[in-house]
Amino acid sequence: MIADTRRLVETETPSSDHTAVAQGARDIVDLLNERIGAEPETIVIDGVTHVRVRFGALAPKVVLLTHQDTVWPRGTLDRIPFSAQNGLLRGPGVFDMLTGLVMSIHATSILAETGQNLEGLSILITGDEEVGSTTSSQLILEETAEAEAVLVLEAAAEGALKVARKGTSIYQVEVKGKAAHAGLEPEKGVNAGVALGMLLPQIAALAKPTLGTTVTPTVFSGGSTQNTVPDRGKVAVDVRAVTIAEQERVDQALHSLNSDVPGAAVTVHGGINRPPMPCSAAQDLFERAVSVADELGVDRPESAEVGGGSDGNFTAGAGIPTLDGMGAAGDGAHAEHEHVIIAQIPPRTALLAGMIRSVLGGSE
Template sequence: MSRHLAMRRAAQSGADAMVERLRELVSYESPPGDRRRLAACAELLAGWGEAVLGRPPRRIVHDGLPHLLWPATDQTVLLLAHFDTVWPAHTIESWPFQVTGAVATGPGVCDMKAGIVQMLAALGLLADTSRVGLLLTCDEESGSGTSRSLIEEQARRSGAVLVGEPSTPEGHLKVARKGGSVYRLTAHGRAAHAGVEPHRGVNATVEAAHQVLALAALGGASGAGAPAGTTVTPTLLAAGTTTNTVPESASLAVDVRAWTRAELDRVDAAIRALAPRTPGATLSVDGGVNRYPMSPDVALPLLELAQAAAKDLGLTPPDGVPAPGASDANFTAALGVPTLDGLGGVGGGAHARGEYVDVGLMPDRTALLAALIERLLAEPVPGPGR
């Protein structure tokens, strides 16, 4: 039996164990910012990771948020994943983990707990993990505020970064991602009695409404020179204090996505140049570019290796596609470090109640990841981290 066939069969023999491990991991809810639940989930993963890597993790806590790092001395490959999900505590009570046929559902099952289970199983298939680092963070869904520097530090000392975010529902890997920006625009007005003398006030809600329309004009084909695909989306909106008071303040959150660095910079400049439309109102802007786009040039060499590894295993080589969402791969790619994303579970519906993963494909995707790591250990891809 060939080594690759043996690797694939070993992964298949662990299929049931992977499903049970996924069930347990999903049961450990890990909402953004929930320090107690994130810590409990981290402890579970710390034990699993130590068992397969033979070394304990470094527990890195920032603002009470626990990240787990297993660094390698000569780090040829970094495996990167996050264990926080978008789901609030107690979601599991109304939406428990469930498997129907080959499809598993549950909060965070696809984004991205299946990817973590597959990563750990892939490490267990390798004869030598001494040059493989593993980083599991817990704040990706809230912007990676406390983990970004750690991610970038580990990427710089790595030859390649493999990210366990889910693939597309068709099983395609992700070779490009939009960049993203986050803003909070605040309109400042003047309070007054809404019924007795509204004319003495400066209505911040009205000013915010003007700005919503101005922001909408910055994205897509409607913006001045904006290419299709650039989105500028007003999201959270809050204003006022009581129903009979002219609002003196209104705040508006804005989500921006674009395929190029130049587009993010263009929208950033436009947002900072917004002018108030309501007499007497003023504006302030907080936030900015959160992560620049992931360019295909850092991913395509790794995609070729993944496709070759798939052939070795007797699998159909995966395609590489752009993905509109952002991930921590954006950070590592922006450093020029070879990065390939979408190596996690095959599924879809992320951030929705229909979130699912195909557990029948988990063994083959695990074998693919293990075979890709082996190739990188044998022939590292040149990059700034080496």
């Protein structure tokens, strides 16, 4: 499993590089064939490559939901090479979530080797989760529509299974002004930077911490040259909320923004991306996971409610039973210290295999 994880990590598959994601998909197809003898299909939507393998002709009863894209640009391996030392796996994407992807393949292989009937199992590996699943969200909902269990192989800090996630919304707030020479006639310009700066406190004030709602301006850009009044400025805004009502409140407020700077025009792009994942969608599956862990003699999993979103938000939001955080245990998603605890890979893979067997039915 460590060798297979290294194989995927060293391919490097940043979400924005569709060619790299396509190469990653080819590697995954080969790996599925080698480990399970499966014949996966690749599905290309708006240039993004996804991989799906179904066992049997019936609608999936259990869906293992994974993604192979990462937040790390190509070349990160030069700085953070893959390693398996001191009990930890390291490398770009090893925690989020390439080890989990490998776990899904090996859990399925374990079941196949023990004679488990895999009819009704599906593994879906998407290529754009880290950028909002804009091309894969409908595919995810179609694949899981009749599922009794969606098991999401996102990683888990300290190993806790995710039973609830906040909903996510993604925005770009743009301000258009008017350029002018900053030295000769700045009064003839409309400073988009000043206008944008005045909007930032309004945007941040939309947060309601007591309700779990965060509204965070993140990436800024604007202007052209040092001696020109900036005619454009923009900021990305990240929104997390526990309820749809809060997502809708912030959405309406952001799309109603106006500038007090004369001549400045505000345009807001984006909206609600993922609905919240409520505890109700995970409760029965979490209780099943505790029971399976007891049967296998591995540590009982803890549960956690988190702010980060995943593709499990889509399925849980649609009322489909979903348990998240079934992947690797470790820490450092999207961070320099990203790592996986090697000793936790076998028991967590066993737990995943046990969950699949429990839902599909069959001998222990």
